[in-house]
Amino acid sequence: xxxxxxxxxxxxxxxxxxxxxxxxxxxxxxxxxxxxxxxxxxxxxxxxxxxxxxxxxxxxxxxxxxxxxxxxxxxxxxxxxxxxxxxxxxxxxxxxxxxxxxxxxxxxxxxxxxxxxxxxxxxxxxxxxxxxxxxxxxxxxxxxxxxxxxxxxxxxxxxxxxxxxxxxxxxxxxxxxxxxxxxxxxxxxxxxxxxxxxxxxxxxxxxxxxxxxxxxxxxxxxxxxxxxxxxxxxxxxxxxxxxxxxxxxxxxxxxxxxxxxxxxxxxxxxxxxxxxxxxxxxxxxxxxxxx
Amino acid sequence: xxxxxxxxxxxxxxxxxxxxxxxxxxxxxxxxxxxxxxxxxxxxxxxxxxxxxxxxxxxxxxxxxxxxxxxxxxxxxxxxxxxxxxxxxxxxxxxxxxxxxxxxxxxxxxxxxxxxxxxxxxxxxxxxxxxxxxxxxxxxxxxxxxxxxxxxxxxxxxxxxxxxxxxxxxxxxxxxxxxxxxxxxxxxxxxxxxxxxxxxxxxxxxxxxxxxxxxxxxxxxxxxxxxxxxxxxxxxxxxxxxxxxxxxxxxxxxxxxxxxxxxxxxxxxxxxxxxxxxxxxxxxxxxxxxxxxxxxxxxxxxxxxxxxxxxxxxxxxxxxxxxxxxxxxxxxxxxxxxxxxxxxxxxxxxxxxxxxxxxxxxxxxx
Ligand SMILES: Nc1ncnc2c1ncn2[C@@H]1O[C@H](COP(=O)(O)OP(=O)(O)O)[C@@H](O)[C@H]1O
Ligand SMILES: [Mg+2]
Numbered sequence: 335x336x337x338x339x340x341x342x343x344x345x346x347x348x349x350x351x352x353x354x355x356x357x358x359x360x361x362x363x364x365x366x367x368x369x370x371x372x373x374x375x376x377x378x379x380x381x382x383x384x385x386x387x388x389x390x391x392x393x394x395x396x397x398x399x400x401x402x403x404x405x406x407x408x409x410x411x412x413x414x415x416x417x418x419x420x421x422x423x424x425x426x427x428x429x430x431x432x433x434x435x436x437x438x439x440x441x442x443x444x445x446x447x448x449x450x451x452x453x454x455x456x457x458x459x460x461x462x463x464x465x466x467x468x469x470x471x472x473x474x475x476x477x478x479x480x481x482x483x484x485x486x487x488x489x490x491x492x493x494x495x496x497x498x499x500x501x502x503x504x505x506x507x508x509x510x511x512x513x514x515x516x517x518x519x520x521x522x523x524x525x526x527x528x529x530x531x532x533x534x535x536x537x538x539x540x541x542x543x544x545x546x547x548x549x550x551x552x553x554x555x556x557x558x559x560x561x562x563x564x565x566x567x568x569x570x571x572x573x574x575x576x577x578x579x580x581x582x583x584x585x586x587x588x589x590x591x592x593x594x595x596x597x598x599x600x601x602x603x604x605x606x607x608x609x610x611x612x613x614x615x616x617x618x619x620x621x622x623x624x625x
Numbered sequence: 626x627x628x629x630x631x632x633x634x635x636x637x638x639x640x641x642x643x644x645x646x647x648x649x650x651x652x653x654x655x656x657x658x659x660x661x662x663x664x665x666x667x668x669x670x671x672x673x674x675x676x677x678x679x680x681x682x683x684x685x686x687x688x689x690x691x692x693x694x695x696x697x698x699x700x701x702x703x704x705x706x707x708x709x710x711x712x713x714x715x716x717x718x719x720x721x722x723x724x725x726x727x728x729x730x731x732x733x734x735x736x737x738x739x740x741x742x743x744x745x746x747x748x749x750x751x752x753x754x755x756x757x758x759x760x761x762x763x764x765x766x767x768x769x770x771x772x773x774x775x776x777x778x779x780x781x782x783x784x785x786x787x788x789x790x791x792x793x794x795x796x797x798x799x800x801x802x803x804x805x806x807x808x809x810x811x812x813x814x815x816x817x818x819x820x821x822x823x824x825x826x827x828x829x830x831x832x833x834x835x836x837x838x839x840x841x842x843x844x845x846x847x848x849x850x851x852x853x854x855x856x857x858x859x860x861x862x863x864x865x866x867x868x869x870x871x872x873x874x875x876x877x878x879x880x881x882x883x884x885x886x887x888x889x890x891x892x893x894x895x896x897x898x899x900x901x902x903x904x905x906x907x908x909x910x911x912x913x914x915x916x917x918x919x920x921x922x923x924x925x926x927x928x929x930x931x932x933x934x935x936x937x938x939x940x941x942x943x944x945x946x947x948x949x950x951x952x953x954x955x956x957x958x959x960x961x962x963x964x965x966x967x968x969x970x971x972x973x974x975x976x977x978x979x980x981x982x983x984x985x986x987x988x989x990x991x
Contacts, residue, residue, distance in 0.1 A: 526691055527724035529711045531738030531789065545728045 356605070363598035364393035374595050397599035406583070407600065411607060413578040417494070417569075418562040421501040422509075425558050426551065428502060429509030433550070434543075436510070437517035448514075451507050463500055463571050470496050470572065492574035500568040505561070509554035516550030517543070549619075556615040560608055580604055631841060632856075633666035640703070642667045642825055643688065643793060648697030650683055650849075657683045659849040660697070670819050670826045672836040674872070675846030681829040682721070684846075685795050688827070689718045702792065712741075717791040721798045721829075723782040725770040731781050732757075732766040738789045756784040759818060776807050783815075787822060796828040800835065812838045833873050837861075845869050861913075866991040870911045877917070877956045883908035883988055891952040898927045901988035908990045916985040917958035919946050919977050921970060926980035932956065934975045946971065948979055 368375040376392045379385050401407040436447045454462060469475045470491045477487040490496050520543060528538035566581035573579070580600065588597035633639040641664035650658035657680045665671045673681040686692045688699055690711030699706045706714060717738070725734050735756050739749045757763045760780035765773055770781065779799065786794055799815070800808045816839050819826045830836050836843045837857040844854045845868070853860060853869045864870035867878055879897070881890030885905050888897045897910060923929055932948035935955060939962075946958045958979055971977055 521722065521724065523720050523722050523724040524726060526689075526711070527718075527720055527726070528737070529691075530689060530716075530718050531785070532712045532741035534710075534712055537741070542726060 356602075359598045359601055361393070362594050363397050363602050364395065365595050366392075366394075366396065367593055367595050372594065373592050397595050398603070400596060401599055401603060407580075407603075410578045410580045410583045411603070414563050414580040415607070417497065417501070417577075417579060418559050418565075421498055421505065421562050422555050422559045424498060424502045425506050425509040426555060429506050429554060430513055430551070432506075433510045433513035433517055436514050437520075451510050454507065459504065460567060463504065463567055466496070466500050466503065466572060467491060470499065491572065492577075494573065494577055496572040496574075497569050497577055497579075500572040501562055501565065504568060505558040508557040512553035512557065513547055513550035516547040516553075520546050552615070552618055556611060560611055560615075563608055564604055631668070633668070634664065634842065639666055641665055642669075642702055643827070644698075644700045645684070645688075646698045646700070648684075648687065648694045648699060650680075650687060650692060651695045657849055658687075658694075661849075661851050663844060663851065663854065665825065665827065667825055668823060669842060670816065670828065670840045672840035672843045673827070673829045673846060674833060674836040674843050675831065677831055679846045680849045681831075681846060682797055685718070685797055685827060685829055688714075688793070689716055689795055690714050715792040716795060717786040717789055717793075718795040719782050719786040719797065719799050721801065723770075723778050725778060725781055725785070727770055730767050730769050731762060731773070734770065734781055735785045735788050737785065742789065752788055756788050759787070759821075760784045775802050776811070779803060779811070783818070787818070787824065790822070791824065793825045793827060796826060798829055798831070800830075808835070809838075815839055837873070843873075845872055863987065864911065864989070867909055867911065867989050868991075870987070870989065875914055875957065877912045877914065878989075879910040879912070879954065879956075881908065881910065882906070883990070888988065894930070894951055895928075897986075898983045899986055899988055900983045903988040903990050906990060908988050910986045911989050912956075912981060912986040914945060914957040914959040916981055917956065918980050919948070919958045919960055919971065920980065921975065921977060923978045924980040927983040929978050929980040930956075931976060931978055934971060934973055934977055937971075937973065946977070948977060950979070 362374055365374040365376065367373065376389045378389055432451075436444060436451075439447055467474070471477075472487065472489055472491060474491070476490070480487060490499070524542050524546070525538050528542045529535070533541060564581045565579065566585055569577045569579040569582050570585070573582070584597055584600045584604070587593050587600060591597075643663070643665040645661050645663040648658060648661045649656065661684065673684060675681055683692060687694055688701075688706070690706065690709065693707075701715065726737065729737065732753055735753045736749050739752055744752070753766075754763075757766055760783055762777060762780055762784065765777060765781075770778055773781070779802070783796075783799070786796075796815075800811055803811060812835060815826070815828075819839075828836075828839065840857065842854060842856055843860055845852045845860065847868055853865045855863070857873075860869060860873045864873060864876075870876045870878070879888070879890050881888040881897070883901075883903060883905050884896070886898065888899060888908065888910050890897060890910070899910060918924060918926070923931075930950050932950040934946055935949050936947040938945040938947075942962060943959055944962055946960065948956050948958060950956055956979060
């Protein structure tokens with residue numbers, strides 16, 4: 335009995351913070367747009383239970399149909415997935431060597447290096463992305479430095495390049511930390527054993543270090559990919575008008591068009607788009623634990 | 626015994642397989658290995674014996690190529706190993722932690738080195754099967770290292786390091802993680818495998834019994850220096866220092882003034898007669914407990930000292946008597962229990978005589 339009670343809090347937590355909001359959003363997604371407050375119909379009249387049946391009967395999937403009909407939405411989804419994928423690969427290519435260097439650094443250096451990786455979290459995400467506008471804008475810090483060296487200015491701000499820079503910058507720690515953790519656990523004598531058995535240093539890296547840090551690579555990739563798919567701040571601050579990401583579309587639908595019903599449909603679909611990689615991640619984590 | 630016939634170190638015509646020539650290794654200011662020279666011959670089972678931290682692993686890792694000597698030369702088969710990286714040395718090492726690759730099964734672990742040599746698939750398979758048979762692990766080929774026992778892991782590590790048929794196999798405390806019974810069984814297996822494969826083995830251990838059981842010769846180390854290199858029997862019978870005498874087996878040490886034929890060890894006591902050509906001066910008489918006879922009456926012997934029985938340790942086949950002699954020193958003497966317990970006449974607090982011949986002990990001036 336007591337054990338059951340102990341299990342409740344997580345479920346109650348899930349119910350209040352996930353399932354209830356989801357149910358609300360899903361209900362709005364099934365409603366019709368209306369010029370009213372709130373801007374959709376029908377609304378539940380909680381005081382009159384006899385009307386509930388009629389209200390439920392008025393719900394339909396029109397908005398989801400709309401998402402399929404207008405190419406804007408699925409291109410935005412695809413574009414988000416592509417941008418997230420590229421950003422994840424870039425973060426991996428940059429993050430792995432950094433994590434490797436940290437794991438190989440002398441023990442007394444490590445706390446400092448770890449600090450440097452975590453330090454950005456001590457300031458606001460929004461402010462850090464604004465700072466990148468200052469660096470990347472046409473009259474920004476980067477072009478100023480390039481000017482001193484005599485290189486013609488680059489126009490990076492409001493392009494996908496700026497979005498990638500911002501995304502990789504913002505999510506790099508999520509790549510570095512799990513990879514570092516898995517590299518740090520590798521017994522150094524394994525590499526000596528590999529060398530002893532005829533591997534060069536490089537070969538030992540690919541045959542021993544990389545496979546043994548696979549768990550960290552997986553975790554890092556999912557920790558970057560999943561939030562980046564729905565990312566809103568970076569594309570809207572650093573991206574241009576042709577940067578298409580679903581988070582941006584959602585906000586525009588909701589606040590600019592005040593179309594709560596379509597915005598809710600977008601959110602529901604986004605959730606399902608993300609549930610697939612999350613489930614994959616869980617599965618691979620379980621498989622690793624099992625072996 | 627092989628000791629009688631196999632003694633290449635006594636044959637000036639033989640050239641060593643491994644040669645450490647005046648090797649010194651420093652870690653910063655700390656000298657881990659101090660001017661060590663060793664010759665090891667093909668087919669030897671050579672043991673490095675010494676307490677923890679005396680530099681055994683370091684000495685071995687220099688041969689494998691994981692540490693570079695600060696000075697001195699290590700050569701293998703006459704070739705200076707100075708600039709040869711670990712993956713190019715005809716030496717394989719069995720690591721103290723086994724260092725099995727956790728993401729590969731037993732089969733792939735053993736095949737790892739063979740595949741790096743670019744051997745064709747069928748030859749790799751044949752060799753791996755042969756190794757699995759040698760260490761009797763055929764049934765476990767598909768298991769991952771974390772799904773087998775400690776003793777089996779130890780065999781996998783051995784098979785993996787032997788698979789490439791190295792000229793020299795280095796074993797760093799290979800049996801350290803095994804319990805006593807499994808250890809003893811494995812010691813004999815190691816000797817067996819060493820003889821079957823003809824590989825030269827160099828083993829690191831801090832267990833003198835283990836070193837005595839398996840090796841042709843032992844180097845006794847202390848704080849980075851080699852105290853003595855000899856066969857197990859010679860180390861036991863003719864240690865060159867108190868350190869070696871004490872490290873190999875049990876010994877009584879009686880301090881005194883050595884005059885060339887007698888040791889004057891206490892005021893008013895008969896000097897002890899010993900046959901030895903040790904230089905005169907301050908010295909110690911080293912006496913193994915089993916070389917001392919114990920009796921109730923004064924025996925007719927070269928040396929006899931009276932004393933009082935302080936303690937008796939009954940070991941089944943043997944008893945060890947602790948006897949306090951004039952001057953307060955406690956001497957251990959061992960006697961076989963040929964008679965039944967009830968019939969034996971020596972007991973606690975008895976006054977007894979310890980006696981031994983002039984050739985029973987050694988005079989050590991170091
Ligand atoms: N890489 C290293 N850096 C500094 N000191 C070391 C290093 N490796 C070994 N030592 C020191 O050298 C000494 C000998 O070590 P080791 O060869 O491992 O001893 P053993 O194997 O006999 O226990 C020890 O005092 C150890 O602390
Ligand atoms: Mg050691």
